[in-house]
Amino acid sequence: MSTLTDPTSTGASPGPAAPTGEVVTLVSRKTPVVLGVLTVGLALILLFQPESGETTLRLARETDFFQLPDLTLPTMPTAWALTIVCALLTGESVRRYLAKKRTPMWLVAIYAIAWMTGFLVWAAVGETLPVVGLLAGSLALAVPLVFGALGGVLGERAGVVNIAIDGQLLFGAFAAAVVSSMTGSPWPGLLAASIAGALVALILGLFAISYFVDQIIVGVVLNVLVIGITSFLFSQVLAPNAADLNTSARFKVVPIPVLGDIPLIGPILFRQTPVVYVLYIAVAVVTFALYRTRWGLRVRAVGEHPMAADTVGIKVNRTRYRTILIAGAVAGLGGAFYTLVSVPQFNREMTGGAGYIALAAVIFGKWDPIRATLAALLFGFASNLQGVLSVIGSPVPSQFMLMLPYVVTIFAVAGLVGRSRPPAADGVPYRPQ
Amino acid sequence: MNDAVTNDQAPAPSEKDADKPDAPEPGKGHSVMRQIVAGDVFAGVLAVVLAVLVGSIMVAATDDAVRESAGYLFARPGDFLSAVWDAVWGAYTALFRGAVYNNLVSDFSTQIRPLTETLKFAAPLIVAGLGVGLGFRAGLFNIGGRGQMLLAGGAAGYVGFNFDLPTFIHLPLAILVGMVVGALWAGIAGLLKARTGAHEVIVTIMLNYVAYYLLFYALSKEGLLQAPGSANPKSLPMKESAVLPDILGDRFNLHLGFVLALVAVAYVWWLLNRSALGYRIRAVGENPNAARSAGIDVGRTWVTVMLLAGALVGLAGVNQVLGTVPDGVTLDLDASIGFDAITVALLGRSRPLGILAAGLLFGAFKAGGFSMQAAEGIPVDIVLVVQSLIVLFIAAPPLVRAIFRLPAKEAK
Numbered sequence: 045m046s047t048l049t050d051p052t053s054t055g056a057s058p059g060p061a062a063p064t065g066e067v068v069t070l071v072s073r074k075t076p077v078v079l080g081v082l083t084v085g086l087a088l089i090l091l092f093q094p095e096s097g098e099t100t101l102r103l104a105r106e107t108d109f110f111q112l113p114d115l116t117l118p119t120m121p122t123a124w125a126l127t128i129v130c131a132l133l134t135g136e137s138v139r140r141y142l143a144k145k146r147t148p149m150w151l152v153a154i155y156a157i158a159w160m161t162g163f164l165v166w167a168a169v170g171e172t173l174p175v176v177g178l179l180a181g182s183l184a185l186a187v188p189l190v191f192g193a194l195g196g197v198l199g200e201r202a203g204v205v206n207i208a209i210d211g212q213l214l215f216g217a218f219a220a221a222v223v224s225s226m227t228g229s230p231w232p233g234l235l236a237a238s239i240a241g242a243l244v245a246l247i248l249g250l251f252a253i254s255y256f257v258d259q260i261i262v263g264v265v266l267n268v269l270v271i272g273i274t275s276f277l278f279s280q281v282l283a284p285n286a287a288d289l290n291t292s293a294r295f296k297v298v299p300i301p302v303l304g305d306i307p308l309i310g311p312i313l314f315r316q317t318p319v320v321y322v323l324y325i326a327v328a329v330v331t332f333a334l335y336r337t338r339w340g341l342r343v344r345a346v347g348e349h350p351m352a353a354d355t356v357g358i359k360v361n362r363t364r365y366r367t368i369l370i371a372g373a374v375a376g377l378g379g380a381f382y383t384l385v386s387v388p389q390f391n392r393e394m395t396g397g398a399g400y401i402a403l404a405a406v407i408f409g410k411w412d413p414i415r416a417t418l419a420a421l422l423f424g425f426a427s428n429l430q431g432v433l434s435v436i437g438s439p440v441p442s443q444f445m446l447m448l449p450y451v452v453t454i455f456a457v458a459g460l461v462g463r464s465r466p467p468a469a470d471g472v473p474y475r476p477q
Numbered sequence: 478m479n480d481a482v483t484n485d486q487a488p489a490p491s492e493k494d495a496d497k498p499d500a501p502e503p504g505k506g507h508s509v510m511r512q513i514v515a516g517d518v519f520a521g522v523l524a525v526v527l528a529v530l531v532g533s534i535m536v537a538a539t540d541d542a543v544r545e546s547a548g549y550l551f552a553r554p555g556d557f558l559s560a561v562w563d564a565v566w567g568a569y570t571a572l573f574r575g576a577v578y579n580n581l582v583s584d585f586s587t588q589i590r591p592l593t594e595t596l597k598f599a600a601p602l603i604v605a606g607l608g609v610g611l612g613f614r615a616g617l618f619n620i621g622g623r624g625q626m627l628l629a630g631g632a633a634g635y636v637g638f639n640f641d642l643p644t645f646i647h648l649p650l651a652i653l654v655g656m657v658v659g660a661l662w663a664g665i666a667g668l669l670k671a672r673t674g675a676h677e678v679i680v681t682i683m684l685n686y687v688a689y690y691l692l693f694y695a696l697s698k699e700g701l702l703q704a705p706g707s708a709n710p711k712s713l714p715m716k717e718s719a720v721l722p723d724i725l726g727d728r729f730n731l732h733l734g735f736v737l738a739l740v741a742v743a744y745v746w747w748l749l750n751r752s753a754l755g756y757r758i759r760a761v762g763e764n765p766n767a768a769r770s771a772g773i774d775v776g777r778t779w780v781t782v783m784l785l786a787g788a789l790v791g792l793a794g795v796n797q798v799l800g801t802v803p804d805g806v807t808l809d810l811d812a813s814i815g816f817d818a819i820t821v822a823l824l825g826r827s828r829p830l831g832i833l834a835a836g837l838l839f840g841a842f843k844a845g846g847f848s849m850q851a852a853e854g855i856p857v858d859i860v861l862v863v864q865s866l867i868v869l870f871i872a873a874p875p876l877v878r879a880i881f882r883l884p885a886k887e888a889k
Contacts, residue, residue: 074673251869251873251876255873255875255876256875257872257873258872260618261823261868261872262869262872264819264820264823265820265823265865265868265869265872266865266869268816268820268861268864268865269861269862269865269866269869271858272858272859272861272862272863272864272865273535273858273862275856275858275861276535276856276858276859276862277539279856279858280855280856281539392858400620400682401682403678403682404678404679404682404683407678407679408679441694441697441698443690443691443693443694443697444690446690447687447689447690447691450683450684450686450687451683451687453679453683454669454675454679454680454683454684454687457669457675457676457679457680457683458669458672458673458675458680
């Protein structure tokens with residue numbers, strides 16, 4: 045399928061073509077350029093919209109074991125200091141480019157944190173920025189996105205484009221709500237969500253693997269189908285019997301004994317609902333399984349070159365079925381977040397297109413579970429920023445703050461990530477000879 | 478008989494047929510029948526039948542009378558069957574009355590009013606479907622229909638309520654501005670893909686959100702789009718001179734947008750099948766590497782396709798703002814058409830005439846779905862289920878064949 049496959053080169057490929065017989069490492073100049081543009085942008089904001097005052101960063105919540113004192117910073121000096129940090133990091137990136145070295149991931153990460161902090165310190169002038177609440181909330185909001193992205197990575201690594209992530213999330217949410225309402229406990233709901241996700245994946249597999257239907261078509265249509273079925277059943281069955289079928293038991297926050305008491309990190313990472321802890325396990329297991337086990341090697345082989353995999357005796361389509369069923373189960377777990385953590389009932393179209401954001405995270409993360417997770421966390425941060433900014437107010441219209449993460453993503457995809465290369469056989473059905 | 482069935486490769490009468498020349502040619506007759514049976518049209522009809530069947534099961538299974546009678550199914554199975562029949566028959570006749578022809582009223586114009594409603598709903602689906610389908614033909618997946626519609630609708634609305642101009646300037650200007658804005662917005666995705674390789678799926682999804690917040694900002698700022706003295710994110714209604722005129726008189730809501738949709742179908746058909754650009758688009762869609770080897774500027778073609786697609790999807794937004802809902806720009810002006818267009822394009826197999834047919838079908842579902850909900854209390858969402866099942870079944874002819882045990886289609 046050509047729609048998801050980038051050609052290997054276009055007229056605008058960066059750098060000169062490598063002369064034959066000579067090894068030349070091509071380093072993209074996009075990263076330093078984008079970092080530079082962002083630094084200048086931040087500096088311009090500070091120049092033309094200076095704010096006098098102080099910004100308070102709240103580093104602990106009342107319930108925390110260690111009460112870190114609030115950090116009160118003079119707004120403009122802090123923002124300028126962070127801008128200088130950004131400029132230095134940009135300089136380092138340029139230096140590496142000139143030395144024909146790549147800009148490492150950690151540099152971009154530190155840059156992103158410095159830039160965002162500088163911007164927020166400026167935006168929240170005269171107010172208190174609840175750092176812990178912001179980050180902990182971001183993590184919670186990112187849960188369905190991370191599960192969805194993991195499901196997407198798994199499927200696509202095996203060569204099946206999974207656009208049906210949104211459907212898997214939504215059906216997972218539906219099943220979780222119904223089962224946990226009937227049993228009165230969230231755990232069976234979580235299991236049901238996982239099964240529901242796998243069910244959607246099974247239909248995807250049936251059409252995409254067995255009947256060679258274009259996987260993008262199946263994915264998009266499955267999303268619509270799940271919206272239709274869940275909305276129909278919601279108004280016909282759930283709404284009239286809400287007390288029995290649509291009052292789910294929610295997960296409670298369970299602090300992990302010692303880890304949860306670490307200042308700053310503890311309340312963010314280890315005072316969450318069990319779903320978040322399942323998420324940690326899922327990220328670790330998926331990453332390990334994909335890169336360090338024989339099963340993972342086979343999955344990747346099937347996704348890159350199914351015919352070669354077939355030649356050495358790997359059952360291509362059976363491997364693909366198995367992988368997307370697991371992928372669907374993982375994505376379905378994410379759906380449980382909506383009805384077992386977020387709100388105690390199912391509502392029509394309650395995922396709000398989160399599956400498509402998860403899909404973007406998959407591509408943003410270059411089909412790698414860790415990077416896709418980070419991308420999903422970024423989106424979670426973006427959606428949580430919305431609530432925080434509406435509370436503290438900011439000098440720029442809130443709509444522009446809200447669109448910022450999406451603009452940054454476009455920048456990142458065009459500049460930092462550049463040409464992302466999907467698994468070679470992604471979206472191509474395999475017909476055994 | 479089997480001989481005759483396999484005989485369709487040889488249209489000339491064989492020696493065996495030659496000794497009884499008066500007999501009808503079984504080979505030929507069968508080959509026509511076989512083509513129909515194995516052809517796409519028949520499989521399409523069966524797909525619709527199958528989808529309607531599944532829809533019926535869902536309607537019946539959630540109907541109160543059916544569930545009640547299922548309780549004493551073995552005592553009085555007749556009750557159960559008639560309850561099922563009532564539920565399903567009621568649903569589909571209500572759908573038909575809402576979408577095509579209402580036989581319950583006496584005067585003619587009210588009787589055919591549902592048909593005009595169908596055409597009204599179909600118009601934006603058709604143009605937006607054309608935009609998405611054009612992208613598919615070039616190998617581009619444009620999920621950005623929502624953003625393109627929002628901004629195009631917002632821009633057309635700005636022209637529509639802000640200026641005082643004679644109709645013959647005002648209306649074309651508003652339409653044009655909307656289409657240009659839609660084109661430019663989609664063009665961003667095309668340009669980024671051509672110049673940096675940024676994936677158009679990500680970029681168009683992100684642009685949807687950016688467009689939403691841009692429109693939100695414009696609608697909450699007086700002087701841009703927000704109506705003066707209002708706290709709601711809504712603009713003033715369109716001036717009379719910028720509203721798409723009703724084409725069947727005041728009694729019907731059908732407006733000029735449907736005619737524009739038909740023009741768009743003709744244009745895209747001409748573009749794809751008769752123009753040099755269309756040839757390049759198809760070549761890039763089939764195989765970009767081969768197209769590049771043949772001297773086609775692939776990046777440029779992508780940008781052009783996205784511009785055209787954005788203009789078409791933008792026209793759908795314009796159609797909503799200036800025609801269907803002319804009382805002001807709102808944040809939900811896209812009415813999920815941007816996403817429905819993807820299904821329409823898929824069902825129409827990205828062919829202009831196919832998209833026309835698919836758009837009409839989905840328009841009928843939309844018009845009928847609402848009256849079905851009103852008359853029978855069946856949630857309109859059942860329409861989504863039937864629509865998506867139709868696309869699934871049509872996309873998988875082997876599955877439909879397997880279900881109905883039809884002969885397999887021969888490889889060409």
